Amino acid sequence: MTQEKPVPNNEILRLVDLFRTGLKDSVYKWFEEANLCTEEELKVFEVVLDRIGHLWEKEEIPLTSVYVSSKIAEELANTRLRPEIEGKSPKGTIVMGTVSEDTHSLGKNIVKRFLSPFFEVHDLGNDVRLEDFIHHAKRTEADIIAVSALMMNSIQQLPHLRDLVEQTEWTQKPKILVGGAPFSINPELCEKVGADDCSGFAFDTVEKAMILLGDSR
Structure with missing residues (x-):
């Protein structure tokens, strides 16, 4: 049984790097090993996307990294996160x-x-x-x-x-x-x-x- 727990900033940074460099399998492995509850997984997901967005705004990563990250995010949402939040009402x-x-x-x-x-x-x-x-x-x-x-x-x-x-x-x-x-x-x-x-x-x-x-x- 998983329980809500904080994720260290260094782990968030590592996950950001996995997303933007296109290491999809490593992203999935990270979530498997982190053993987070559903709410915490969603929070991490949002934080990582926000961090990648700020990197692009500051022109520290190219558009290709944004695109690669979005592809991984879409697959992760459909195969891992979406089944976990199924039954919950969307935000709008x-x-x-x-x-x-x-x-x-x-x-x-x-x-x-x-x-x-x-x-x-x-x-x-x-x-x-x-x-x-x-x-x-x-x-x-x-x-x-x-x-x-x-x-x-x-x-x-x-x-x-x-x-x-x-x-x-x-x-x-x-x-x-x-x-x-x-x-x-x-x-x-x-x-x-x-x-x-x-x-x-x-x-x-x-x-x-x-x-x-x-x-x-």
């Missing part, structure tokens, strides 16, 4: 996609991998019309509409998304979370487009989403 429902006239998908796909262990995620894909975000958010009773936009002509559409949200009747109005490189370069864009929050980096999207929902679920 997210409808996500890349806005119309924008077909860049790498960032969105990485974000999806990190959101999936904690939220019910509905990925609408690329080149998504604003009306489709609203339709699917209403159908799924989404808590958050997460929109990726990497091009300025795409970003210019986003104020209309806020208008559509305000004009639609909801049981509970969803939050708008926007992301993409332009928002890391100019965070003021977030307020200009009427979003509730923005994320310029894939790794901090989970934290931003939890904050928007009050992290109380």
Whole structure:
């Protein structure tokens, strides 16, 4: 029987290195040997992803390391963590996609991998019309509409998304979370487009989403 116990910082750092260097088997072995309870495994998972995100923000690791880490995280979530949290309610429902006239998908796909262990995620894909975000958010009773936009002509559409949200009747109005490189370069864009929050980096999207929902679920 496992019990909750603190994980030393040196072990967290070792696990970060295993993730970013693509040593998937060693990552699985680490979790097996650590013998943590479910809640502690989830905490470690979140901390490691956060550490990797900060390394990328400080340009201490390349995008390839981010991608490799996201692949391992997705597999770990599906094969080890997801079965352990099965039966527990997700923290919320997210409808996500890349806005119309924008077909860049790498960032969105990485974000999806990190959101999936904690939220019910509905990925609408690329080149998504604003009306489709609203339709699917209403159908799924989404808590958050997460929109990726990497091009300025795409970003210019986003104020209309806020208008559509305000004009639609909801049981509970969803939050708008926007992301993409332009928002890391100019965070003021977030307020200009009427979003509730923005994320310029894939790794901090989970934290931003939890904050928007009050992290109380």
